[in-house]
Amino acid sequence: HVKKFVEKWLGGGRVVDVRGAPLTVMPRVVLHDGEGFRIGEAAGLVYPLTGEGIRPGVLSAIALAEALSTKKPLEEYRRRVAPIVKQVEFQKKLLSLAVRMSERGGALLELADDGVLRDYIEENLSARTLLALLAKKPAAAARLIAALLR
Numbered sequence: 150h151v152k153k154f155v156e157k158w159l160g161g162g163r164v165v166d167v168r169g170a171p172l173t174v175m176p177r178v179v180l181h182d183g184e185g186f187r188i189g190e191a192a193g194l195v196y197p198l199t200g201e202g203i204r205p206g207v208l209s210a211i212a213l214a215e216a217l218s219t220k221k222p223l224e225e226y227r228r229r230v231a232p233i234v235k236q237v238e239f240q241k242k243l244l245s246l247a248v249r250m251s252e253r254g255g256a257l258l259e260l261a262d263d264g265v266l267r268d269y270i271e272e273n274l275s276a277r278t279l280l281a282l283l284a285k286k287p288a289a290a291a292r293l294i295a296a297l298l299r
């Protein structure tokens with residue numbers, strides 16, 4: 150991937166060293182695997198559009214700690230992390246959509262206002278608002294997708 154990137158975007162070159170750590174991009178959310186509870190990265194609680202996993206990790210740890218003292222810990226844990234799970238699943242859909250559109254080679258490169266996307270990533274915007282925008286304003290939607298790909 151690094152070689153392809155260098156070729157495409159920098160016009161070629163020589164890669165002398167490659168180091169990295171895998172980023173979770175399309176996590177599968179598993180809160181309990183049949184044997185034990187999972188939190189953070191192990192539970193798949195990483196936001197696909199940003200790779201943010203520290204905050205969801207801490208929040209899920211707190212949620213589980215609190216849920217463990219209730220009568221139905223798994224149900225309570227699910228309820229407490231539901232907003233994070235919802236965000237993860239919706240971001241996965243957006244990312245898949247962005248990839249599909251990119252593969253079709255549409256006019257996705259122009260980006261005007263990416264404030265909407267930033268708000269979304271910061272969780273100030275609901276998924277419903279974002280979907281309404283996508284449905285009513287195709288041009289804005291295209292720009293949004295372009296923003297997703299940056």
Ligand SMILES: Cc1cc2nc3c(=O)[nH]c(=O)nc-3n(C[C@H](O)[C@H](O)[C@H](O)COP(=O)(O)OP(=O)(O)OC[C@H]3O[C@@H](n4cnc5c(N)ncnc54)[C@H](O)[C@@H]3O)c2cc1C
Nearest residue numbers: 169170171172173188189190191195200201202203204206
């Ligand atoms: C390159 C990179 C950049 C990132 N940048 C950001 C960022 O800017 N902001 C952000 O929010 N997130 C970022 N993330 C994601 C974030 O680092 C992770 O989502 C987050 O650290 C997950 O926390 P965690 O506690 O769930 O898991 P981890 O941090 O992976 O902790 C799990 C720990 O368990 C240990 N462990 C594993 N197996 C065992 C075992 N059998 N016995 C004992 N110990 C074990 C591991 O060694 C590890 O220390 C980044 C990730 C990467 C790879």
